[in-house]
Amino acid sequence: MTVGQIPILEARGLTRSFGNVRALDGVDFEIYPGEVVALIGDNGAGKSTLVKALSGSLALDSGEILYAGGRVDLNSPTAASALGIETVYQDLALAPHLNPVQNMFLGREVPRSGVLGKFGFLDNKAMQVRSRSAFDDLGATVRSLSDPVGGMSGGQRQAIAIARAVAWAKGVVFLDEPTAALGVVQTKNVLETIRRVRDKGVAVVFISHSMPHVIDIADRVQVLRLGTRVATYQAQNTSMEELVGAMTGAVAGGVK
Amino acid sequence: MKLKRPVVSLLAIGAVASLGLTGCAGGTSAGGGSSADAKDIKLTFIQGVAGDPFYVTMQCGVDAEAKKLGVTVNTQGPAKFDPTLQKPIVDSVVATKPGAILIAPTDTAAMQAPLKAATSAGVKVVLVDTTVKDPSFATSQISSDNVGGGEAAFKAIKSLAPSGGKVLVISTDPGVSTADQRVEGFETAAKADSDFSYLGVQYSHNDPATAAKLTTAALAKDSDIVGVFAANTFAAQGVATGIRQAGKEDSVKVVGFDAGADAVTQLKNGTVQALIAQQPALIGKDAVQQAVAAIKGEKVTAKIPTGFFAITKDNLEGEGANYVYKTTC
């Protein structure tokens, strides 16, 4: 499905050590536009570290990152955002006292037109309308746009965090364990959201420990072990047993 | 009236002592009214700081005299000796339109305008203990004669060290008018006495440790100092420490100022040999008299200086006990 295309995001030989620990050991990675890639691996395999590196939150010792075929320097989350790379962190990173609209547009506020905008006044109406349509796009029911998100349920906050990432992502969205804290219904919603995002042509990378979800939603699965990529599978051609084997090192990896 | 000062003060102390047990809460209402319209007279006493023994003792004098004259007194005071806290209190008190305010202003400049405004609102103002920049609007000013206090301190040293010698003053900060006057009084008296040699004044900035350092340094330079006048309690603490560090407890006499509980403890355990006590109760009593006279349109005295009493270990159990500052009436 992806042969001949240029990856939207590609990593070559990323290395990063923390003291004596090699969190990333020459890891490679690539994802194509409109693709869902699951990133799996045992605890400490380097999944979160890789996501941090690819979303501008972590400096690298060596290796290079290419965005749409060109070399890029992702030295800050803002730099990644500017390229169209967005991340939903495990802790969601919402400001609990701000409402969904304020969270959605934090750091990217829409100023009022004219002089007032120059003085820092904001076009709340426009941001509200755009937030509402972003939530509706994903089928996320956010009960109130004016209440602080801190008072909302985990599922709602997840929906807001994902909607925010998707709304701003032109190229790639990273989801770090997006379903870890969710119930059955909410998890299903998140998976459905991922499909919708993919259908818009945005590439989705998601980390998960849940093999059924991985097989269900991913186009390809990349397996990390001890800071390096040990295997890549087409999701429809693999099985849970194979994935678990690759994660633990029981099965020799390879690109299928 | 001025001539009879000692007699009056004794009477006042007697009155305070006899009425002491009847309590002195914030408001003391009229007792047996002596004059027909006296019970309509309302006074407010605003302390420099609430709860300080000096002002509590003054309040005792105020309440006792108010009861005697049959007038009502309400007492207020800021939590700290701070004009930014005292001004709102003055403003609030003026709203109650008392006949007179008896006040110890916390700042000569800052309290000028609010008190002047009180006078304009028809409230008589009697200044007690401290004063303001231009007190011409005040009905009366009653305060200790601090120059006389310095003189009394010198006399106390003279009686403790009759043969004379070198004397030193440890004050608080330059520019504190009351302390400066005490130093002035001490200096004048010391210089006039040929038996004594005045070594000058040092400033401890209200810090006992600084006072101790100054004292040890002075003793290192002049080991034959016979007396030190510590112009307030903190200074006295430091001076006593400094003398102990130098091992000169027996040869150097310390005279402190004011007779709060701390100072009396110093006197009892022998670190200080005499205390120059002001007479806050008398100040309070005089203030009530002046305020009531002003309200009734009688003659008032513009300025009343009050005297001092030297408390020593010998008279502490006797007459001196009357001059110790109180924490309750």
Place this chain on the structure above:
Amino acid sequence: MTTHAPAGLKPTSSGGTGSGPGTRSASLAHGNVVKNLLGVQAFQILLVLVVIFLIFTALAPAAFPQWTNLRQVIQNMSILGVLGIGMTFVIVTSGIDLSVGSVLVFSGVVSAKAMILVGGDGWTTALVGLVVAIACGLGWGLLNGLLIAKAKVPPLIVTLGSLGAALGLAQVFTGGVDLTTVPAVLSDNIGYGNLVGTTLPLISVIAIAFLLFFGVVLHRTKFGLYTFAVGSNEEAARRVGVKVDRQLISVYALSGALAGFAGLLSLSQFGTTAIAGQSQTNLNVIAAVVIGGTSLFGGLGTIFGTAVGLCIPAILQNGFVIIGVQPFWQQVAVGVVLVVAVYIDQRRRASAARGGGGGTRKVSLAGLLQRQKV
């Protein structure tokens, strides 16, 4: 779709626990303006203020509710009001500024020195004093902000340090002796003057104008939003590209500059640098801000609440003095109000942290106000 969803559960019914789409439009339709303006606790505390006011009115009808009295109360609150603005911004970032009283004194001292140096009694001299006072305050504020944002020293420690340092330097500059030369235009117009044609103290008009202006800044602009964002979740703000350090430095600089300006107001009102004064100012301002519903944990607060929070101790003290309550009780009463306010804040935070549930889960002050949370 290869899902095993229970029948009838559509993916779009995400998140909410018990509230349908109907409530959404309802919450958008009304209530927002009132809520945003007042804030919950600020409104509750306003009711408390009204009750206190009515009680004192009943107890002392001749003295308390008179304009001549209330005018003084407002006048005496004005300086604290200006300081309260900066403190609200600082506390919203989950910081604290203990140095405001000392910075006020320091700025007053340097400003008074500058005005004495320039000489004269007119507005030109006063303008020099104004610029110097604000510059001094701004300097301390920037120093606080830099140490907090860049050197990562906790705000409590940094501002405790500058509290001592500013006051100490003020004493060094003056030898501990107050300067009492203040241009007449300042004391006559700003200190004790009224707004032309009214009996409203000019110093209060200035304070109210500042409160309104900075209320708009905090609640309506990007600067204000970032202040909340930094206090709510610093890391989240950083990740979306908010310049957190710059925001913190700006907020402390604002607090310092306002304290500097307050230094000039203090000179005008008291006619002296009052170096020994302002001893309780920082705590009084912090108490007012907290009583007004600004959370010490950051992310939550209103300028309106601060204004009301300033009124409560001021009215309590004024009323107590008027009805002749012993001074110590006044501190007790203010202390109780403060603790109750923080208790409510804590309860609200706890209930917010439980998250989830819709419906009513507001803590209200002794059931004074039941507000439906939609």
